[in-house]
Amino acid sequence: MKLRLLFLLILLSSSPSFAQLTMVNPTEQAVSVAIGFYVEKGLFKGWNTKGWMPIAPHDSITLLPTGIAGGTFYYHGVSTACDQGYTGNYALFIHPTEAFAIANAGTDAPVTLNKEVKKAGFVKVDLPAGQRSYRLRLPALNCTQQGRRTGEWLVYLDRDKEEVLKPDQATYMRRINYQQGVPTGLVRDYYWPSNKLQWDGKLQSEHPAMPQGTCITYDESGRKREELVYQNGRATGPVRRWDAAGKEVITTKKYRTIKVLEPQQGYLVSYYNPGNSRTVIPVQLPPNTVSWYYEFTAFRNEAQLQAARAQFKLVSELSRLVDNTGTLTLALNALSTPPGGSICNVYLLGNTQQTDLFQAKKEFSYLREGTRSSLTSAVVPVSQTASQQVYLGLQNPDNLYGIHYALEVVAIIEE
Template sequence: MHRYLLVALSLLPLATLAQTKKTLKPVVPADTIYFDQDWARTEIPDDRKYVRLIRYGADGLPTGTVRDYYLPSWKKQWEGKLVSEEPELASGLCSFWYESGKLKARGTYSRGQALGDYQQWRPDGTPVKCSSRLVEALPSEQSQIHSSSHGREMQHVFQAVLPSGTTSVLYRFDIRDEGQPPMSWNSAASLALGSMVSGLTLAQLSLQAMRTDARHQQDPTISTQCHYFITTDVEVASRFQQTDGQTPTSGSFLYQTSSTQHEIRPLTVPPGTRQVFFCVKNDNSFTAAIATLSVTAIVQECK
């Protein structure tokens, strides 16, 4: 009896192990990325101030929850999800902490844009009260951009100077061949003030106003071939201008697209950003184009 009991007991770990192997899912190891005090990646041990634990899917994009920590304490600094790293775009519920462990901020994000439930706290735990206002950083600017057959001036760089405290921008961009119906619009600020809708944030009001204004425009009958990108890096913009519209292979880009004739888009900018450059290239072989851009800054003021 004891012999059979011993045999049965000796088989239990094997059976348990076999069952465990069937039920456990493989764990994808997290990559470890170090940052310096300016949140630039670094491999120099003495420069490491933050560390990120992140996993990537088969498509190379972040997957699951991303966590940032202070160094050397390894206390949590941020937790949330990222849909992109270049540019860094948060998604879903995200939380920030002071190194003391107290909550610093929390809110829901959509492609890097904080939504209406975003809330901040001071180190002593008292809530921060913030309000936003609109500032026209570039009310409206037009530029003629020549075709490749012209041999020069096939590109143009729009510059928008942003006020201190800008958290994001709303921009409208349009490019159409010469001879197509002209483009004109009202300012986003004046439209937003006349479109007060309960429950919407200032950014949502402005975006809604711009889209309403755009519906009154006459669409072109011919599509312009073009491409453009947005950057905060003056050197990237300068290289684009000096190389007849060649997109640099390296540098910091907030957004880029091709063959897009009309866009209305909100765009989050890094803290402290004071200027953005819209680098536009006309890809038509023989026809010049007219590009129009307006940029509205959303400035946050907190007490």
């Protein structure tokens, strides 16, 4: 024990009381660092390493009071909370868990009292000629915990805002915070490499990108160019834009109706009769859909259904109600409802997994908006959905009688 203590005292001793190397930890996680440094004379002349020196979050530590010899030093670090650490391409000896002091650390014959030392990758830092002091700010860590992103990240993006690995491939740089892999709080994108603010807002997810709330775009001179409000990744409400001089440009939105499904009809048997008492109708919504409607009616008698279907006029009524001045002046009571005589359950389903469960008469989930039970006839409004592909599941709940149904779907898109 005495021999080991003497070895450490000789290797780590220093004469001046002031420090020459300051290491700053700017991250939210505590880190422990090891350094590689050159000893100019004495018994342990050559490259030495020592560690571990803990640095608390947003704190610093001072090292190498005799100055940095040779204009070069190395560092290696581990984070207490992240899968990542600080590693480089230069191999020097460390001990992975114990405090250590190692001479001849760059050779294959290290001198140390520590057992089971091994080589690790160090980052090299070169100083200007003649300089012996340095202040190193550790780079921010893109931290994962068990593979899930956490804390603040710096992410490089190409011109399409797809993530790239290297700064020289980037058009933008993003500052983003994660909580268990999910974006949280304000996200800021910057032009790269000028580091000027380009966009700020919130993201519900990145892949695919789903903005949420108020999002603002800036030009490289710092002027606001566009402001939009998003809900579940889709723009809602008016768009505000500014020209290069900073003057707001008055814009208007135009809307038009698109017939998604022509009026169609079908038949559903009663629950206990052979045949289909359920059916699924796919609905492929066009791009830029802001809302959509389905018109529905059901009868036991096919002739009554045909008469009711002839009264379908959803397209013409929606077209009349769409206001091209930039707002949608739609009142549901202004839309006429066709007659109906028999009940049917209509479920709005979000994916094929739920449609399969629905048709197999197993437990399934559905979207509340757009779902109606015991429906005889109606015009049902649906606001934006997370996907352009949705499904309407029709179920005849009657145990004795089959029903004939008719259905059409119309969307309102923004141009």
